[in-house]
Amino acid sequence: MNAISTFAQRAVLSAVACAAAALAMPAWSQVDPSELVNAFESVNGKFSGFRRSGAKGLCAMAEFVGNAEGRALSVSSAFSGKAVPVVARFSMGGGNPKALDNVKSQRNLALQFDLPANETWLMGNISSPVFGAATPQQLLGRLASLTPDPETKKVDADKVKAFADANPEVLLQGKYFASQSVPASFAKVNYWGVHAFGFTDAAGKKQFGKWVFEPVGGTQGLSDEEAKAKGAEFLFDDLRQRVAAGPVAFDFVVQLAQPGDKIDSAVTPLPDERKKVTVGRLTIKSVSPDATGPCVTINYNPMVLPKGVEASSDPMLAARVAPYAVSLGRRLVEGPKQ
Numbered sequence: 001m002n003a004i005s006t007f008a009q010r011a012v013l014s015a016v017a018c019a020a021a022a023l024a025m026p027a028w029s030q031v032d033p034s035e036l037v038n039a040f041e042s043v044n045g046k047f048s049g050f051r052r053s054g055a056k057g058l059c060a061m062a063e064f065v066g067n068a069e070g071r072a073l074s075v076s077s078a079f080s081g082k083a084v085p086v087v088a089r090f091s092m093g094g095g096n097p098k099a100l101d102n103v104k105s106q107r108n109l110a111l112q113f114d115l116p117a118n119e120t121w122l123m124g125n126i127s128s129p130v131f132g133a134a135t136p137q138q139l140l141g142r143l144a145s146l147t148p149d150p151e152t153k154k155v156d157a158d159k160v161k162a163f164a165d166a167n168p169e170v171l172l173q174g175k176y177f178a179s180q181s182v183p184a185s186f187a188k189v190n191y192w193g194v195h196a197f198g199f200t201d202a203a204g205k206k207q208f209g210k211w212v213f214e215p216v217g218g219t220q221g222l223s224d225e226e227a228k229a230k231g232a233e234f235l236f237d238d239l240r241q242r243v244a245a246g247p248v249a250f251d252f253v254v255q256l257a258q259p260g261d262k263i264d265s266a267v268t269p270l271p272d273e274r275k276k277v278t279v280g281r282l283t284i285k286s287v288s289p290d291a292t293g294p295c296v297t298i299n300y301n302p303m304v305l306p307k308g309v310e311a312s313s314d315p316m317l318a319a320r321v322a323p324y325a326v327s328l329g330r331r332l333v334e335g336p337k338q
């Protein structure tokens with residue numbers, strides 16, 4: 001064997017070893033978090049000080065009271081039955097702080113439960129039962145396909161179609177929003193956690209489930225004409241008025257997985273017929289009168305969980321941690337807004 005072929009052989013072997021190592025690495029560690037945040041900026045634009053996703057939002061102070069069904073599911077002190085203070089943030093999906101309020105798109109409800117013994121539970125929930133990608137790699141590919149060409153400043157429709165044809169999961173969320181009417185209010189739409197989480201009871205039994213925050217009194221949508229008449233900026237004042245006029249509350253509902261259900265996917269809801277339990281109620285107590293408030297500098301990292309609740313192996317869940325930290329770092333340096 002001559003020196004060249006030995007070298008080539010070694011190169012091939014080392015490439016194979018690298019690929020094998022990459023396969024063994026968790027999905028979240030295979031995508032550079034800065035690259036993901038850069039991709040959000042390329043698609044949405046870069047707005048100094050704002051979150052790179054969920055940019056247009058407002059803070060609210062809330063209270064959560066867990067119930068006996070919650071205590072049966074998990075030992076978490078969130079379900080003790082005593083009122084727990086919550087720092088909430090309602091927002092529009094995407095990185096544009098001037099996102100239109102009257103279109104069929106994503107709304108978010110992020111929550112920080114301040115639990116006894118210095119425990120914190122953070123979550124960022126969205127108004128769709130599915131996310132727009134199954135893995136961080138797929139999200140990066142989708143964002144790359146949506147990035148405008150630097151010369152023409154136009155998105156290449158063929159590129160978008162080719163990526164979506166090869167990755168049909170990325171269309172599920174858009175199809176869901178298209179099937180729904182524009183929500184009448186931040187207070188009148190469901191917010192799903194999208195990932196599965198494990199709940200551990202006092203006997204140590206673990207039950208996986210997916211949660212949704214459902215408005216007490218039901219959801220409400222606008223007709224196309226009503227949405228048009230509302231204009232692009234109505235959601236913040238609407239929420240302030242509703243909370244001033246009377247209680248705005250959401251039931252925390254957990255749908256229970258059964259053995260064999262897919263619990264590692266943010267694009268696959270549990271089967272409809274799975275049992276749902278209501279584990280407590282979130283009541284919005286006040287809404288920030290302006291763009292300030294304690295939520296502005298919070299990073300709603302969904303892997304910050306209390307004792308009694310644990311992450312599933314959904315690759316999208318762990319993949320959120322580092323990009324959120326990168327986004328927070330950038331906006332803190334720029335001067336955090338909204």
Ligand code: HEM
Pocket residue numbers: 036037040050051052053054057089090091108109110124125126131135136139192193194195266298299300316319320323324325327328331
């Ligand atoms: C790898 C996948 C994801 C990436 C890279 C990503 C990226 C981001 C970033 C950069 C932020 C802004 C963070 C900050 O500045 O504090 C954010 C916010 C948010 N994301 Fe994600 N995200 C991902 C997956 C998801 C999923 C699966 C959901 C569905 C539940 C979700 C829901 C939210 C919500 C609700 C917010 C707004 C939170 C707030 O008000 O601060 N994200 N995301």
